[in-house]
Amino acid sequence: MVMQDQSPKPEIVIMGEASEGALAQARNCRIEAEAMLLMADNHQGYGMPVGGVAVYTDRIAPAGVGFDIGCGNKAVRTDLTLADIKGRLALLADEMYAQLAFGVGQANKTRVEDALFDDPLWQTSPFLRASGDLKATARAQLGSIGAGNHYVNVFADEGERIWVGVHFGSRSLGHAIASHFMKQAGDKPNAMDAAPKTLPVKSALGRDYIACMQLAGRYAYAGRDWACDRVVEILGGEIVEEVHNHHNFAWHEEHDGQNYWVVRKGATPAFPGQRGFVGASMGGVSVILQGVDSAQSRGLYYSTVHGAGRVMSRSAAAGRRRRVKRQATRKDGRVVNVTEWVQSGGQVDFPSVQKELARQGIILRGSGADEAPEVYKDLDKVLEAHAGTVEVLHRLRPLIVCMAA
Structure with missing residues (x-):
């Protein structure tokens, strides 16, 4: 189902439904964007709604990409089946929680080396060169999970094959980059309802932001790679298939013969044949999907949801x-x-949530009331709104869920 918001400029494309708060933010983004779209998991964010896609010709909005640059999902299928680990789920969950770092500001318990720390950009970028100990902080945090809705999960698919899925981004590195360039662009701190400011992509600030954003994207990919590798090692298996995407990022893409900067905030790229891992709530079924070619998917600039989407704020829940x-x-x-x-x-009565997850056989480590299943939409209903633009390849039911306490 597609709704259209009638406004003085070309309409905002709305998949499914949109709250008035998310729609108001979308209208603000539409002031400078060539096109503005809301995926069906949309909800209010900071400046730009989560589940939003803003399309620009020669500008870019740091507030559109957001604070967690390169936040995204990675899922890997292992050579294991449920029978291989079924009797060890609680012990495996304990080991995962002990070896991985969860929480605000936490450093990884294992030092992770990566070539991105040798990138000349650390010295040539005016921002990074003046950023003090940011590189050291980034090095220490690489592969750590963070807090909020970030997680490391173990799933079984319809064939009882074991998957590992992770969701997190660029940690303090991305937050520092976003904060600096949002300020330079003229955004007010934590402005919920102000129109996101943009930078010309050919300006010195615009070029520096894009370079730093792309470095943060590499950082997020490297962290998720390490976390998946480590969990599969704990499970005692090997990786046989990978699915990996950002959903807080800006891409330079060609659509209908024209080049655009497509900012997706809480939205996943879904070009024809491109696969994505979309997580549900801690008690719901997640999916592996792929984009399909259709007039509707072209109209979405080949974008889809990144999750189920919140229906309750953290403060209301907890x-x-x-x-x-x-x-x-x-x-x-x-x-x-x-x-x-x-x-x-x-x-949210979180003790009751914990009991219900245990009844379903889901092993939970960490988390809290603000991430309970009832604070999210139903992923299947969200995906129904995107029928004809994506197809579901696998359904993943949760076995182990690890999040920051």
Whole structure:
């Protein structure tokens, strides 16, 4: 199902439905973009909606790509079957959680070497050259997972074959690059509803941003490669097939004989025959899909969803933590000022979620109420809106889910 938003400029293409918040952000992006599209997993983001695709001729929007440059999904099929690991799932989950680094600002527990750290761009880029210890931080974090909705999962497909899937991006490196160039472009910090500012791609700033963005993309790919390799090693198998895509990135592409910069934020490229791994919630079935050629897929600039899409904010799901100051009387009778953290109630009963996942046989390590299955749309319904533009090749049911606590 395709909806169209009637506006003074050519319409915004909306796959499925869109919230008013996401649509308002899309209208802001449309001010400078040649075309603006919303995939069916769309929801509000910072500046540009998640699930958004903005198409530019000679400009690029750092806020469109977002803070987690190169965030994406990788899935690998192993030579293992469920019978090979079924009796060891809990032990394997413990080993994965012990060996991989989850959480905000965490460094990898294993030092990962990669040729990208020898790239001359670290010295020739005005931003990177002046970025202090960013390279050292990036080196330490390569292969770490981060927090939020980032994960490392083990799946079984319809043939009981074992897959490993990961979702994360460029960590502190990407955030630093995005923050700098968004500021240079004129974006306000964490502006939810302001139109993303753009940079001319041929300007010095535009060229530097593109080069840094592409380096962050290589960094994200290298991290996901390492994580998949490490998990497959823990499982005791070998990789026989790989599917790998960014979904927070800008690509220089040709469409209908013209070249464009296509910014996909929470959207996956899906050219004909190009495969993608799209994750659902921690309790839902994920998919391996591929793009197909059709008039509709061409109209989407060969783009599709990156996940199921949120329907509940993190604060609504988990509640909010706030500082509360009060006075307390010590044992010696003195009255002192103390500060405590108070958690307000959220809408998700996470202990019940944990019990239900355990009942389904899903081994969960980490996570919290803000990532519970009910905060996401149903992936199958989301994909229905993209019928005729992609086809599902494999359905992956979760066996092990590891996320930051």
